[in-house]
Amino acid sequence: MDFERLETVMRTLALEAGDVIMEIYNSDDFDVRAKSDDSPVTAADEAADALISAGLRAAFPDVLLVTEEQADSHSEQADAFLIVDPLDGTKEFIHRRGDFTVNIAYVKDGTPVRGVVYAPAKGRMFFTRAGGETVEEQGPFQKDTVGALTPISVSKPDNDALFIVASKSHRDQATEDYINKYSVRDSKSAGSSLKFCLVATGEADLYPRVGRTMEWDTAAGHAVLKGAGGDVVRFDDHTPLTYGKPIYENPFFIAYAPGVELKKA
Known part of the structure; x- marks a missing residue:
């Protein structure tokens, strides 16, 4: 896998999907339907999925793509694959609470090694760089220009608090x-x-x-x-x-x- 290209493609597709999602989110009304497992799905899920899937398949045609909205992909297996939730937190989206994300990841030998999480309504974008370290990008976001990046790291927890x-x-x-x-x-x-x-x-x-x-x-x-x-x-x-x-x-x-x-x- 070309991780430099993967970083660019995942980030760009997440931003483009976020734009599609927010257009529907900010509309006066949108339809909500139930899938076969009774979980909700909206036009935003489907539009974002179509956009991300087309982009990933064009960029990485030889890599298995697994995505929530395409049931046929759920029976396929590979040692390395791309996996997508085009709109994670559909219930948050439906209730207009803003806590929803675009999720794109690359898994190798059972471990997610690269990924992007974009919360368009929150204006927060997190992704792994080509070298594997995670950054948060500061908005406003532009597809062709990466903004200021802040390396992030976990806390040093106090088990008493x-x-x-x-x-x-x-x-x-x-x-x-x-x-x-x-x-x-x-x-x-x-x-x-x-x-x-x-x-x-x-x-x-x-x-x-x-x-x-x-x-x-x-x-x-x-x-x-x-x-x-x-x-x-x-x-x-x-x-x-x-x-x-x-x-x-x-x-x-x-x-x-x-x-x-x-x-x-």
Whole structure:
């Protein structure tokens, strides 16, 4: 993989998808339909998916592309693949809460090694550079010119006063029970893959997810976090969260800054 080209292509496609999404988001009304698994989908999901898929297939025709909105891709497997959630946080989008993202990642041998997370309504953009380190770009964003880049890194956590982030739409009792195992200074809720990014920037120390997710939900955020010095492990045994699993479904997991003393379930 040409990582210099991958960095440019992923960043540009994320920005272009963000423009399409925001045009629909700012319209007076948009249709919401249910997919076969009863999860919601909008015209923004589909338009962003079409744009990103066309761009990635043109740039990297020999690399498997897995995307949430194309069910046929969910049965394909490869040692290296691109994986996309064109609009992560559709519920946040529908309720106009702003916590939604464009996620594009490249996975190699089970690990997300490069990724971009763009939150167009929040004006935040995170991506891994060609060398693997993560930066946050300062807006306003231009497709042809990269703005000021700030290297980001995870916190040095204080286990007596942790900052925890959890899902805004899926914060249930099981999540609360697990969070209560820690000494928590503060906690916040956030939508979509922004939770990984908050750990990556040091704005949070820990993000536990006790609920169903798919690899396209997590791969880009996982790559961003790894490039900032963090990690993601399985909830049950704290072994690394890997990718390329059957139907691309994740187990429960924990994203964290090294130094957090992880508790057992």
